Amino acid sequence: MTTNAAPIEVAGVSKWFGSVVAVNDASFQVFPGVTGLLGPNGAGKTTLLNMMCGLTRPSRGRVRVLGEDVAGNIGLYRRIGVMLEHDSLYPFMTGRDFVRLAAKLQGADRPELIDRAIEAVNLKDAQDRATGTYSRGMRQRIRLAASIVHDPQVLILDEPLNGTDPRQRVEFADFVSQLAEQGKTVLISSHILEEVESLADRILLVVSGKLAAAGNYRSIREKLDERPFHVRIGASRQREMAAALVKLDAIESVVLDGDAIEVLTHNLAELQRMAPVLAKEIDSRLYRIEPLDESLESVFSYVVQR
Amino acid sequence: MIVPLFKLALRQAASPRRAVLLTLISLLPLGLAALIQTLGNPDGGDLIAGVLETLLIYVALPLVVMVLATSAFGNEVEDRTLSLLTTKPVPRWSIVLAKLAATIIVAAPVIAVVAAIVTLMDPDGSGKAAMAAVAGTLVGVVTYASAFMWAGLLTTRALGFALIYVLLWEVVITGFLQGARYLSVRSYAQGTMYGLDDTTFDDALAIDLSYALGGAAIVTAVFFLLSVRRLSRMDVP
Numbered sequence: 001m002t003t004n005a006a007p008i009e010v011a012g013v014s015k016w017f018g019s020v021v022a023v024n025d026a027s028f029q030v031f032p033g034v035t036g037l038l039g040p041n042g043a044g045k046t047t048l049l050n051m052m053c054g055l056t057r058p059s060r061g062r063v064r065v066l067g068e069d070v071a072g073n074i075g076l077y078r079r080i081g082v083m084l085e086h087d088s089l090y091p092f093m094t095g096r097d098f099v100r101l102a103a104k105l106q107g108a109d110r111p112e113l114i115d116r117a118i119e120a121v122n123l124k125d126a127q128d129r130a131t132g133t134y135s136r137g138m139r140q141r142i143r144l145a146a147s148i149v150h151d152p153q154v155l156i157l158d159e160p161l162n163g164t165d166p167r168q169r170v171e172f173a174d175f176v177s178q179l180a181e182q183g184k185t186v187l188i189s190s191h192i193l194e195e196v197e198s199l200a201d202r203i204l205l206v207v208s209g210k211l212a213a214a215g216n217y218r219s220i221r222e223k224l225d226e227r228p229f230h231v232r233i234g235a236s237r238q239r240e241m242a243a244a245l246v247k248l249d250a251i252e253s254v255v256l257d258g259d260a261i262e263v264l265t266h267n268l269a270e271l272q273r274m275a276p277v278l279a280k281e282i283d284s285r286l287y288r289i290e291p292l293d294e295s296l297e298s299v300f301s302y303v304v305q306r
Numbered sequence: 307m308i309v310p311l312f313k314l315a316l317r318q319a320a321s322p323r324r325a326v327l328l329t330l331i332s333l334l335p336l337g338l339a340a341l342i343q344t345l346g347n348p349d350g351g352d353l354i355a356g357v358l359e360t361l362l363i364y365v366a367l368p369l370v371v372m373v374l375a376t377s378a379f380g381n382e383v384e385d386r387t388l389s390l391l392t393t394k395p396v397p398r399w400s401i402v403l404a405k406l407a408a409t410i411i412v413a414a415p416v417i418a419v420v421a422a423i424v425t426l427m428d429p430d431g432s433g434k435a436a437m438a439a440v441a442g443t444l445v446g447v448v449t450y451a452s453a454f455m456w457a458g459l460l461t462t463r464a465l466g467f468a469l470i471y472v473l474l475w476e477v478v479i480t481g482f483l484q485g486a487r488y489l490s491v492r493s494y495a496q497g498t499m500y501g502l503d504d505t506t507f508d509d510a511l512a513i514d515l516s517y518a519l520g521g522a523a524i525v526t527a528v529f530f531l532l533s534v535r536r537l538s539r540m541d542v543p
Contacts, residue, residue, distance in 0.1 A: 053393055055542040072538060074395050082393040088386040092317060104310040105394035146390075 091132030
C-alpha cells in the first residue's frame with residue numbers, strides 16, 4: 001500500500017441478488033479515523049460492509065482494503081477486524097474462550113492480548129461466564145473484543161451499538177476515539193443518526209443502494225443545497241421584518257409563528273448575511289437566527305424521501 | 307490452526323440433544339438384533355443380512371451421518387456464526403477438514419460399534435467378519451459425511467435433500483440398475499465388507515474391494531473439494 005492510499009477503497013461497486021440491486025455503483029474511500037456508514041435499514045450498508053469484509057463478492061467493481069483486493073484474500077484478515085450486525089456467538093463458550101478462539105485463529109494467542117481486548121470492552125468480571133448467559137450489550141462487547149484482539153489496522157463494525165446502554169455507548173465512543181488517535185481506520189455502520197453523528201469524523205450516506213453523500217456532517221448538509229433550510233428568526237417588528245425578508249431572492253417562504261418568523265431558504269449564508277442588514281434598515285432588533293433542521297435526522301429523512 | 311477449528315466442530319457436533327438422537331437411531335438395529343435373537347434362534351447370516359446389511363447400512367448409517375454432516379455447516383449458516391470463521395486468516399480447506407473430521411469422529415464409533423456387535427451376535431459372525439463390518443461402515447461414514455457436508459453448505463434444506471437422495475438413489479435406483487452401484491455409497495460399504503470377508507458377507511450385489519475403496523476415496527475427495535470451493539465462493543450470511 002502506498003502511503004497516501006486510503007485503507008479502504010470502493011470503486012464502482014454494484015451488487016445484485018437476482019433482480020434486486022442491493023448496491024448500485026458505489027465509489028468512495030475510507031481514511032484513517034472514524035467513518036460512519038449511515039443509512040436506513042435496507043439501504044445496502046450491510047452488503048457494502050460484507051463486500052469490504054470479503055464475505056460477499058461484488059457483482060461489479062472492486063473493493064480494496066489496505067491496498068489489496070479483499071475477495072479470496074485470506075491473509076488480509078490478519079490486519080482487519082470484523083464485527084458483523086447479527087449478535088451470533090457460540091453459547092457454550094465462555095467470553096474468554098470466545099476471544100481466545102479468535103486470537104488463535106488470528107495467530108495472536110497470547111494471554112496479554114486476550115486480557116487487553118477483554119479489558120478494553122469492560123468485561124473482565126464476566127469473561128468466565130458462558131456467553132449464552134450474556135445480555136445483548138455484553139454479547140456485542142465480547143464480539144468487539146474478539147474483533148480487536150489481534151490489533152487490526154482496519155476495523156469494520158456493523159451496528160456495533162445495538163443493545164448497548166447509554167453508559168456503554170459513551171465508553172464505546174471513547175474506545176473508538178482512542179483507536180482513531182492510534183491511526184487506525186474504523187468504519188462503523190448505523191441507522192441511528194445520533195450515534196454516527198457523535199462517533200464519526202466523516203460520514204458516508206447510503207440510500208437505496210447508492211452513495212447519496214460523503215463528507216463530514218455539515219459538508220453533506222451543504223451538498224444537499226436544493227433542500228430548503230428551515231430557519232427561525234426572532235426579531236422585534238415581526239411583520240415588517242417578515243415583509244423585508246420575503247423580498248430576498250434566497251427566501252422561499254416566510255411564516256409568522258407566534259413570537260418568531262419561520263423562514264424557508266435555499267441559501268443560508270445569504271440569509272445570515274442579509275438578515276441583520278434588513279433588521280437595521282427597518283429598525284428591528286434581531287434576537288436570534290436559529291436553524292431548525294441541522295440534525296442528521298433531517299438530512300437523512302430528506303435524502304430518503306428524494 | 308486446525309486444532310481449535312476441530313475442537314469447535316467437535317463441540318458443536320456432540321451437543322447433548324444430538325447425541326441422544328444419534329444414539330437412538332444407532333440403537334435401533336441393535337435392539338432389533340437382540341429382539342430377533344430373543345424371540346427365536348436365527349440361522350447363520352440372518353442378523354447380518356437382515357439387520358446389518360439392511361437396517362444399519364440402508365437406514366441407520368446414512369441417517370446418523372446425515373444429521374451430523376448437514377448440520378456441520380448448516381447450523382453455522384443458520385446461526386450466522388460462519389462469518390466468525392471466514393473472517394479469520396484460516397484456509398478454507400482447514401475449516402472443511404475440521405468439520406469433516408469432527409463429523410466422522412462422532413458418527414463412526416457409534417455406527418462401527420453397533421455393526422461389530424450385530425455381526426458378532428450372528429451365529430456366522432466372527433472377529434474377522436466384525437472387523438469387515440467395522441471397515442465397511444467406516445467407508446460409508448466417511449463418504450456420506452463428505453457428500454452431506456457439501457449439501458449443508460449448498461442449501462438450508464440439506465437434510466431433506468439428503469433423505470430424498472438416499473431413498474431414491476441408494477435404495478431404489480441402485481437396486482434396479484446394477485451399473486449405478488459403482489456410484490453408490492452403500493455399495494462401497496458393502497463392497498468393503500465383502501472384500502475383507504467373502505465367506506460371511508453376501509456377494510450377490512457387492513462390488514470389488516478395489517472399486518469400493520477407490521470409488522469411496524474419489525467421491526469423498528470430490529465432495530471435499532466441492533465444499534472448499536463452495537465455502538471460498540459463497541456469500542457468507
